[in-house]
Amino acid sequence: MIQPESAVxxxxxxxxxxxxxxxxxxxxxxxxxxxxxxxxxxxxxSGLFILWIWDxxxxxxxxxxxxxSAFFNTLFVALLGSVLALAFAWLTTNALYFSxxxxxxxxxxxxxxTDLIRSVPQIIGILLLYVLLxxxxxxxxxxxxxxxxxxxxxxxxxxxxxETTDLMLERIEHFRRRDFFNAMLVCxxxxxxxxxxxxxxxxxxxHLFNKxxxxxxxxxxxxxxxxxxxxxxxxxxxxxLNFPNTLGSLLAKIDSKQDILAIGHTLLNxxxxxxxxxxxxxxxxxxxxxxxxxLCIYRIADGFARRHRI
Amino acid sequence: xIRQRLKEHLISAVIVCSLLLLIGIxxxxxxxGPVTNKTLDKLDFLRTDDPLDRALLRETLQQFYxxxxxxxxxxxxxxxxxxxxxxxxxxxGKSYLSFSKFxxxxxxxxxxxxxxxxxxxxxxxxxxxxAVWRFVHEQQNRPPNWWRIYVALRKLVRNTVERKKIHAxxxxxxxxxxxxxxxxxxxxxxxxxxxxAYSIKTRFDxxxxxxxxxxxxxxxxxxxxxxxxxxTFLQTESRKGYVQTAIVKNLSTDYRHSxxxxxxxxxxxxxxxxxxxxxxxxxxHQYFATLKEQAAFLITGLVIIEMALNIQGHLCYELLQxxxxxxxxxxxxxxxxxxxxxxxxxxxxxxxxxREELKYDSA
Numbered sequence: 001m002i003q004p005e006s007a008v009x010x011x012x013x014x015x016x017x018x019x020x021x022x023x024x025x026x027x028x029x030x031x032x033x034x035x036x037x038x039x040x041x042x043x044x045x046s047g048l049f050i051l052w053i054w055d056x057x058x059x060x061x062x063x064x065x066x067x068x069s070a071f072f073n074t075l076f077v078a079l080l081g082s083v084l085a086l087a088f089a090w091l092t093t094n095a096l097y098f099s100x101x102x103x104x105x106x107x108x109x110x111x112x113x114t115d116l117i118r119s120v121p122q123i124i125g126i127l128l129l130y131v132l133l134x135x136x137x138x139x140x141x142x143x144x145x146x147x148x149x150x151x152x153x154x155x156x157x158x159x160x161x162x163e164t165t166d167l168m169l170e171r172i173e174h175f176r177r178r179d180f181f182n183a184m185l186v187c188x189x190x191x192x193x194x195x196x197x198x199x200x201x202x203x204x205x206x207h208l209f210n211k212x213x214x215x216x217x218x219x220x221x222x223x224x225x226x227x228x229x230x231x232x233x234x235x236x237x238x239x240x241l242n243f244p245n246t247l248g249s250l251l252a253k254i255d256s257k258q259d260i261l262a263i264g265h266t267l268l269n270x271x272x273x274x275x276x277x278x279x280x281x282x283x284x285x286x287x288x289x290x291x292x293x294x295l296c297i298y299r300i301a302d303g304f305a306r307r308h309r310i
Numbered sequence: 311x312i313r314q315r316l317k318e319h320l321i322s323a324v325i326v327c328s329l330l331l332l333i334g335i336x337x338x339x340x341x342x343g344p345v346t347n348k349t350l351d352k353l354d355f356l357r358t359d360d361p362l363d364r365a366l367l368r369e370t371l372q373q374f375y376x377x378x379x380x381x382x383x384x385x386x387x388x389x390x391x392x393x394x395x396x397x398x399x400x401x402x403g404k405s406y407l408s409f410s411k412f413x414x415x416x417x418x419x420x421x422x423x424x425x426x427x428x429x430x431x432x433x434x435x436x437x438x439x440x441a442v443w444r445f446v447h448e449q450q451n452r453p454p455n456w457w458r459i460y461v462a463l464r465k466l467v468r469n470t471v472e473r474k475k476i477h478a479x480x481x482x483x484x485x486x487x488x489x490x491x492x493x494x495x496x497x498x499x500x501x502x503x504x505x506x507a508y509s510i511k512t513r514f515d516x517x518x519x520x521x522x523x524x525x526x527x528x529x530x531x532x533x534x535x536x537x538x539x540x541x542t543f544l545q546t547e548s549r550k551g552y553v554q555t556a557i558v559k560n561l562s563t564d565y566r567h568s569x570x571x572x573x574x575x576x577x578x579x580x581x582x583x584x585x586x587x588x589x590x591x592x593x594x595h596q597y598f599a600t601l602k603e604q605a606a607f608l609i610t611g612l613v614i615i616e617m618a619l620n621i622q623g624h625l626c627y628e629l630l631q632x633x634x635x636x637x638x639x640x641x642x643x644x645x646x647x648x649x650x651x652x653x654x655x656x657x658x659x660x661x662x663x664x665r666e667e668l669k670y671d672s673a
Contacts, residue, residue, distance in 0.1 A: 116326065118602075119652045121609040123617075124629075124645065131633060163603070221531060222610075225502055229617045229630070251505075263509040287505045294500040294531060302538060 036303030044296035048289075054277075055285055063255075063282045070250040071289055073145075074223060077153045077246070081219040082212050084157035089164035090200070096165070097172060097195060114162055122159040126226050129155040134230075137243070145244040156219050156226075164211050171204040206308045210301055217297035224248035224290050251286045259283025312664040316657055323653040327646040334407075334642025364389065405632070407639040415640070418625040419647040422612070425519060426651065429526035430608055434601070435577060436533050441540035442574050442590065445548075449565035455489045496534070503529040503611065504618035522615055530611040536604050543593035550592075553585055561585040595670075598663050605655040609648065 032038045048071075055064050092114060099107040117125070133151055136142050142151065172195055175181055184194050200208070227248025243249060250256055259280035266272045276284055304310075364386060371382035405411065453461075462482040466473040473479075498506060503525045527533065547553070562568055562584045573581065581587040616626035625644060632640040 112322065115322065118606065119322070119326075119649060119656065121606055121613055121648060121652065123610040123613045124648065127633070217531075221502065225504070225614045225618065228502075228504055229614065232618060232620065257508060260505065260508040261511055264511055267510065287501075287509075291497055291501045291505060294502075295497065298500065298531065298534060298538070305542070 035307045037300045037307060038303070040296050040299040040303055044293070044300070047292055047296070051285060051288065055281060058278055059281045059285065066245055066250055067282065067285050067289070070245040070247045070286065073149055073244050074220060074247045077149055077156070077223050078216050078219040080150065080153035081156040081160070081223070082215040084153055085161040085164055085215050085219075086208065086212055088157055088161040089168055090196075092161065092165045093168040093172070093200075094192075094196070096169065098192075101191075114165065117159065118162045120159070122222060123225060123229075125159045126155055126222060127229065129158070130226060130230055149244055152223065153219075156222055160215055160218055160222070164208070164215065167207060167211050168200060168204070171207060172199055175199045175203060207310055210304050210308070210310055213297060213301040213304060217294055217301065220247075220290070220293055220297065224251070228252045247286055247290050251283065251290070256283035256286055260287055312660065315660045315664075319653050319657040319660070323650055326649055330642040330646040330649065334639040334646075337638035337642070405635075405637055405640065407637075407643060411640065412643070415625070415628065415643060415647065418623070418628060419644075419651070421519075422616075422625040422648075423651055425522055425526065426609065426612060428523050429612065430605060430655075432523070432527045433532055433536070433604065433608060436527060437536040437540050437604070438579065438594070438597070439575050440533060440537035441544060441593075442579065443571070444537070444541050445544045446565050446569045446574060446586075450569075455485050455492075459485045459489070498528055499534040500531050501529055502618075503615045505529075507615070507619050522612070522621065525615055526608065526612050530607075530614065532604070532607055532611055535607075536600065539600055540593060540597050543596045544589055547589045547592045547596075553589060556585045556588055561588075595666055598659065598666060601659045601662070602656050605659070606652060609652060613648075 033042070052068075055067060059067065092110070096107065096110055096114070099110055130152075133142075133148070133155065137148065142148055175198075181194060184198065185191065189198075224247045227243070227246045228251055229248075230243075231249045231252030251260070259276075260283045262272070262276060262280045262283075266276060368382055368386055371385070372379060375381065459482050462485065466478060466482070506529050507521075507525060557563055564584075565586070568584055569581070569586065573579070579590060581590065613626045613629075615621070616624045617630045621627050625647070629641060629644045632638075632644070
């Protein structure tokens with residue numbers, strides 16, 4: 001049967017459009033994958049997706065739900081913690097910068113407080129505030145999981161923001177030496193606007209975003225560690241049932257610990273390795289999620305810094 | 311300037327440590343003291359732990375003070391409570407800061423400081439070595455291992471004569487093993503200490519000091535993070551104008567033959583006649599400023615190791631246990647000790663930077 005000429009032409013048009021679209025997608029994919037940060041972002045997401053599929057098939061349903069909720073809770077705390085750290089850093093930078101020009105006493109006081117926060121090892125500071133948080137949970141002052149997660153993010157942010165403050169102060173100091181700073185002042189632009197908009201927003205956004213990625217990694221690490229410590233060392237004090245599930249607390253559970261201990265058994269019995277991915281999936285999944293996420297976040301930050309030559 | 315900085319550290323250390331000790335003493339639960347009564351002390355024949363003597367005492371008091379039976383009851387209650395406390399074993403985990411406890415904590419702090427100093431020295435060397443190795447490796451422009459494996463395999467597939475020889479397969483196998491080892495090492499660098507420790511707990515003694523040192527160096531992402539920072543400094547320096555001037559002045563830029571691994575891993579890194587010597591010195595100068603941050607992160611790592619692995623007899627395990635049993639006087643004493651350690655490191659780093667600056671100023 002002979003097809004009508006218009007149908008053939010429509011089909012040819014469609015094929016051509018599809019080919020153009022395919023070329024466009026491939027070009028965009030090429031451009032996307034050209035950068036190391038994008039590549040690692042893709043690797044991270046793909047790795048998580050493969051693990052999710054694997055766990056969906058081979059992990060028992062309650063454990064699967066626990067791992068899933070733990071990952072999302074940890075990610076939520078990490079993202080919120082980083083944003084809060086950025087906000088604290090921005091406020092502190094402004095407070096330090098403007099107080100140094102107006103009141104030396106206020107500046108000395110603020111500097112003392114920020115130096116003090118910096119000098120307290122992060123994990124100890126967070127642990128002490130976690131004890132307070134536990135007290136609040138025990139007295140039923142906080143019951144909602146979301147509130148607990150937000151407070152966890154807040155606590156971690158308090159101890160990770162000084163690094164970002166240092167970066168912001170460094171950027172301001174760098175630009176203050178340039179002519180444009182004084183030129184803008186002479187033009188009547190307020191110093192507040194120059195510092196916050198011209199320097200920090202317009203000229204340091206990329207640096208701050210890179211720092212934000214690094215802080216996400218740091219927050220994941222600190223949160224996993226503190227939840228592990230709290231679940232292992234303070235378990236009689238804190239009921240793990242009251243705390244939302246996180247990767248650290250899930251790893252501290254006896255099932256997960258036994259799964260991790262099985263890795264040691266595999267060192268002398270290599271034949272056991274296949275069982276690790278079926279019989280010990282909960283602990284292995286949680287440990288993998290922590291380590292793989294930390295590695296990928298580090299690589300993304302590294303790639304981002306390289307791409308923008310920071 | 312340096313004196314001012316050191317003074318600031320000293321003032322900060324004194325204020326914070328005093329505050330911590332005061333808070334600890336204030337938060338500490340009162341120690342049960344003996345019931346003392348001057349009149350009762352004189353009655354040395356009275357055995358207050360004997361029910362008969364107690365009953366006699368009650369009757370006597372009622373005879374003498376018939377209107378104040380409540381006073382007699384409260385005195386006897388206090389006596390009972392005193393006996394209960396002296397007879398019962400102390401509450402589990404409950405302890406108080408005494409001289410012996412203080413010296414025990416001091417010993418633990420010294421042990422912690424020793425481990426910390428060793429790990430700091432090892433990581434400082436490791437950070438510089440890893441960063442230099444990465445920088446040199448990049449300058450050498452060698453193709454990545456996966457590409458070399460692919461090329462070697464393609465060659466073997468195409469060459470039917472070669473692929474029958476066993477030694478021809480050695481190159482891709484060796485490269486694969488090296489790549490796998492490197493991937494495993496990278497994963498280990500990013501693993502939290504407790505993941506590594508639990509993975510090998512059944513095979514090794516994870517409570518030994520040596521293991522703690524090893525774990526402190528390779529885990530928690532410390533080495534990777536700061537090696538990356540040092541590497542960034544190296545890269546920034548390599549782009550500066552003075553490097554071009556040095557090249558024009560005929561300094562070597564050969565990274566393939568004059569930068570062997572043996573030179574890179576040396577404790578004292580010297581690259582005479584090479585442009586990298588200047589890049590390295592300037593990058594190291596900037597790295598010193600991040601040492602404070604690295605030291606604080608290292609302490610965090612060591613605290614995590616001691617707490618997460620429940621290494622008994624160590625300072626941070628003691629801290630966690632006392633936090634659990636609310637012995638706040640001990641908790642805050644330990645915190646004061648750790649704070650002193652951090653401040654000493656900060657003062658040390660400031661002095662180191664000052665010394666470096668003097669060296670260049672005088673030059």
